[in-house]
Amino acid sequence: MFKKRNLLYPVSLAALILAGCGGSEEENASSDGADEAAGREITVAVPPSSKPLSYTDENGELTGYEVEILKLVDEKLEDYTFDIVGVADSAAEIGLDTGKYDMIAQGLFRSEAREEKYLIPEESNGASLMRVYSNTSVGTIDSFEDLIGKKISPPSPSGGVFNLLTEYNNENPDNPIEFQTSDHGFTVAERLQAVESGKYDALVLPSNLGQQEIIDAQNLEITVSEPLKVFPTYFLIHNSEENKALTEDVSAALKELKDEGTLSELSLEYYGEDVFQYE
Incomplete structure (x- = not known):
């Protein structure tokens, strides 16, 4: 009996080891499959x-x-x-x-x-729809030509609005749109408020920055143009x-x-x- 038990023990141990190895391989395969999936x-x-x-x-x-x-x-x-x-x-x-x-x-x-x-x-x-947000006193602005002679809210010197206005001026050197630039980082809401207050006549911005939501929430008296340019x-x-x-x-x-x-x-x-x- 002693010898029988002694013979069974290593067999059982080997079986356990093999079972453990098999489980590990299955887990690895499962893990690899999950990663692949x-x-x-x-x-x-x-x-x-x-x-x-x-x-x-x-x-x-x-x-x-x-x-x-x-x-x-x-x-x-x-x-x-x-x-x-x-x-x-x-x-x-x-x-x-x-x-x-x-x-x-x-x-x-x-x-x-x-x-x-x-x-x-x-x-x-x-x-991105480039629109003009203007003070109601200046009326609707439907073209770049309508911006001539207006006080424009300063765009960033490295942004798309700056490039757009600069491109227009390069193509129309005899009748350019006058504007300054600023990198102060004012929020869209602050810039819209500056237009309503009359500090600026118009703000040129892509319309995907939540302007309409701000205008509605703050009940701002601002006129919104049709897109002047679509990007x-x-x-x-x-x-x-x-x-x-x-x-x-x-x-x-x-x-x-x-x-x-x-x-x-x-x-x-x-x-x-x-x-x-x-x-």
Whole structure:
């Protein structure tokens, strides 16, 4: 009996060891399968306080027009998992340059400089409508010519509005729009209030910064123009070999969302109008 027990013990021990090894292999296989199913993780940086584009809600969660688009794109792309993080604009661009972030969303325009530096999907995610917000005393402004002789709220010296006005002046040197620049960083609400007070006659801004919500909430007496210029907006992707496929996949997903009418629905929800009607 003693010898029998002694013979059974190593057999039982070996069985336990083999069983343990088999379980480990199964767990590893299961883990590998889960990782494969989850797909490659893509880190996407968005501004945390740029309502309605992207902002943090009352529950501490990121939401907004572009954030909700990113979530839907993520659902369509089985080979990827998006990790959407809140990052200030300047830090996001630096992180995109270094590869810390794979993609950024900030309501960005396509430009030659960006095309040389980043990967950009062919399909836009929306549109930035350049409008004029004017004091009611000056009436509706429907063209760039209407801005001539008006006191213009100073744009940032490195922003899209500055580039737009400068482009117009370069094309019309005999009758330019006079304006100053400022990098003080006034909020959109403060700039709208300055127009209503009469400090400035007009403010030129893309309409995807929550202006209408501010005007309605504060009951501001301001006239809003039709779009003077329409700029499609795009996600920017870190320029690397492995991100070329990602860029094509994101573009395909955006096209599907457009064709389904989903992007128009999100535009109505967050902007109060369908920006795609101007494409």
